[in-house]
Amino acid sequence: MTAVEVHNLRKEFLRRDAERSGLRRRRRRVPALDDVTFTIERGECVAILGQNGSGKSTLVRLLSTLLLHDGGSARVFGHDVFTDQRAVQRLVNRVSVEASFFKKMSSEENLSYAARFYGMTGAETRERIPVILERVGFPTRRRHEAMEHLSRGMQQKVSLARALLTSPVLLLLDEPTTGLDPRSKLEVQDFIREVWASHDATILLCTHDLAEAEALADRVGILDRGRLLCLEPAEELKERFRSQTLEEAFFAATGREFEHEDEDAERGVFA
Amino acid sequence: MRGAASTLRHELIGLSGVLERNANLVKRYAWWELAFFVWSLANTLTIVFIAKGIHAAGGKLDVDRATTTLLIGAVIWSYLGVLFEILTETVAWERWEGTIEYTFMAPLARPIHLIGMGLFAVVYGVIRTAVLFAVIAGFFSLHLGGANFVAALIVLAVASVSFIGIGMMTAVLPLISPEKGMQMGFIAQGILLVISGVYYSVSVLPQWMQWLSTISPATYALRGIRHAILDGYDVGAVWGDIWPLIVIGVVAIPLGLWIFGVGERHAKRHGKLKRSG
Numbered sequence: 001m002t003a004v005e006v007h008n009l010r011k012e013f014l015r016r017d018a019e020r021s022g023l024r025r026r027r028r029r030v031p032a033l034d035d036v037t038f039t040i041e042r043g044e045c046v047a048i049l050g051q052n053g054s055g056k057s058t059l060v061r062l063l064s065t066l067l068l069h070d071g072g073s074a075r076v077f078g079h080d081v082f083t084d085q086r087a088v089q090r091l092v093n094r095v096s097v098e099a100s101f102f103k104k105m106s107s108e109e110n111l112s113y114a115a116r117f118y119g120m121t122g123a124e125t126r127e128r129i130p131v132i133l134e135r136v137g138f139p140t141r142r143r144h145e146a147m148e149h150l151s152r153g154m155q156q157k158v159s160l161a162r163a164l165l166t167s168p169v170l171l172l173l174d175e176p177t178t179g180l181d182p183r184s185k186l187e188v189q190d191f192i193r194e195v196w197a198s199h200d201a202t203i204l205l206c207t208h209d210l211a212e213a214e215a216l217a218d219r220v221g222i223l224d225r226g227r228l229l230c231l232e233p234a235e236e237l238k239e240r241f242r243s244q245t246l247e248e249a250f251f252a253a254t255g256r257e258f259e260h261e262d263e264d265a266e267r268g269v270f271a
Numbered sequence: 272m273r274g275a276a277s278t279l280r281h282e283l284i285g286l287s288g289v290l291e292r293n294a295n296l297v298k299r300y301a302w303w304e305l306a307f308f309v310w311s312l313a314n315t316l317t318i319v320f321i322a323k324g325i326h327a328a329g330g331k332l333d334v335d336r337a338t339t340t341l342l343i344g345a346v347i348w349s350y351l352g353v354l355f356e357i358l359t360e361t362v363a364w365e366r367w368e369g370t371i372e373y374t375f376m377a378p379l380a381r382p383i384h385l386i387g388m389g390l391f392a393v394v395y396g397v398i399r400t401a402v403l404f405a406v407i408a409g410f411f412s413l414h415l416g417g418a419n420f421v422a423a424l425i426v427l428a429v430a431s432v433s434f435i436g437i438g439m440m441t442a443v444l445p446l447i448s449p450e451k452g453m454q455m456g457f458i459a460q461g462i463l464l465v466i467s468g469v470y471y472s473v474s475v476l477p478q479w480m481q482w483l484s485t486i487s488p489a490t491y492a493l494r495g496i497r498h499a500i501l502d503g504y505d506v507g508a509v510w511g512d513i514w515p516l517i518v519i520g521v522v523a524i525p526l527g528l529w530i531f532g533v534g535e536r537h538a539k540r541h542g543k544l545k546r547s548g
Contacts, residue, residue, distance in 0.1 A: 064376040068539045089378035100369030104299040116288025117377035119281040
């Protein structure tokens with residue numbers, strides 16, 4: 001069964017130029033996603049590689065129903081992302097680069113708030129929150145502490161718990177390990193593997209961590225300046241571009257160094 | 272039928288989540304709440320002392336009645352401030368904390384989300400306003416033996432429906448302008464009260480403002496509450512102020528939801544439904 005079907009998906013943002021035309025600054029349309037097409041099968045883990053500003057977050061936010069598209073289509077388990085938003089929202093959850101919580105509230109209070117929107121009662125959340133926190137390696141005795149007192153790694157574990165608490169069938173991971181120390185990074189990656197194996201979840205992982213993409217994903221795609229250049233198993237990708245590493249394959253596909261981000265940053269499509 | 276019951280249950284659980292979260296935030300920011308209460312107290316006192324000031328300067332007026340009239344205006348100003356602030360936080364606070372994307376991608380109907388915020392705002396606002404009123408009344412040793420507080424509360428409750436509707440309209444502003452949207456809520460609050468006779472009778476306003484006052488729910492709320500507290504009117508006697516509030520409320524809630532929906536679609540189209548920074 002196809003979990004995600006994206007056809008010619010297009011999203012543009014209006015950006016003001018620095019230069020003025022008369023009294024007003026000129027506006028230009030900047031393509032964040034440009035005719036992106038791909039599918040993800042149920043139970044598959046697909047990684048999308050791209051630099052900052054390449055359109056990864058825009059893709060995740062479109063599939064999360066947080067953006068409206070400018071063309072093309074996107075379906076999640078057969079439901080149109082833009083016209084059947086409630087059905088899609090019940091199936092999807094995400095973990096993004098920023099953990100994002102009410103900082104004065106505890107992890108338990110934050111998780112309880114998020115879970116209620118997915119129909120979990122107070123009694124259910126009280127029962128499940130300690131269990132899920134333990135699974136992500138969060139010390140449950142600290143669940144009453146304010147989020148602002150937790151380390152970045154701990155907060156990201158709570159973020160994973162938030163996503164899993166609602167049992168999503170499609171998990172969108174937008175740079176989930178960026179900014180974590182090496183140990184926390186490995187713990188989060190191990191947990192993603194475990195969830196994928198035990199949860200019957202389909203995963204879309206957007207990252208600029210090449211090793212993470214290679215280690216976790218069935219297929220790896222390269223998103224460059226809003227265009228999806230390829231999407232295939234990492235080994236085939238390296239073979240196609242006659243590369244030893246994914247980094248070399250990325251360079252061959254895009255003609256640019258992976259670390260070279262200035263050009264994408266200048267596009268100003270971080271929305 | 273079963274499907275509808277299940278959907279209703281889901282939405283009510285979501286609504287309870289909104290109420291619980293707001294209660295948790297009040298608890299977690301308890302000292303700040305106290306600080307803002309002291310500020311409201313000081314602000315209200317500056318208004319209410321005006322009656323005594325006029326009397327001391329040789330003006331002829333019933334000090335107790337004028338003080339109570341001003342007090343009602345000041346506490347309604349404070350109540351509206353709380354109501355609009357909490358509703359505007361539907362977007363503003365979540366945006367600041369960065370939780371907005373998680374909340375707005377969750378399967379909860381936006382009307383339920385906003386009604387949850389409105390319900391909390393009313394309950395919290397009424398409790399806060401009642402305490403504020405009692406403290407100030409005690410400060411001035413006001414004689415309110417003849418006041419009909421039940422009728423005043425009923426007028427406030429009915430008016431709150433309209434206020435929530437207007438609050439929904441202002442709640443969307445931080446989505447459109449993340450930097451200045453919240454302040455626009457205060458502007459709406461000020462305009463609403465200035466045309467509604469917050470510290471004076473609407474009859475002293477210019478004609479065009481008097482016309483505007485007829486479509487403001489605050490006009491009927493202030494007049495009804497003043498009649499109930501100052502003159503001891505019962506619900507039947509203030510019905511003339513209650514029915515326009517019902518009519519405005521019936522229009523304001525759907526209009527507020529529609530405007531919020533338009534704003535949310537605009538934000539989704541232009542990539543503004545995201546955390547600050």
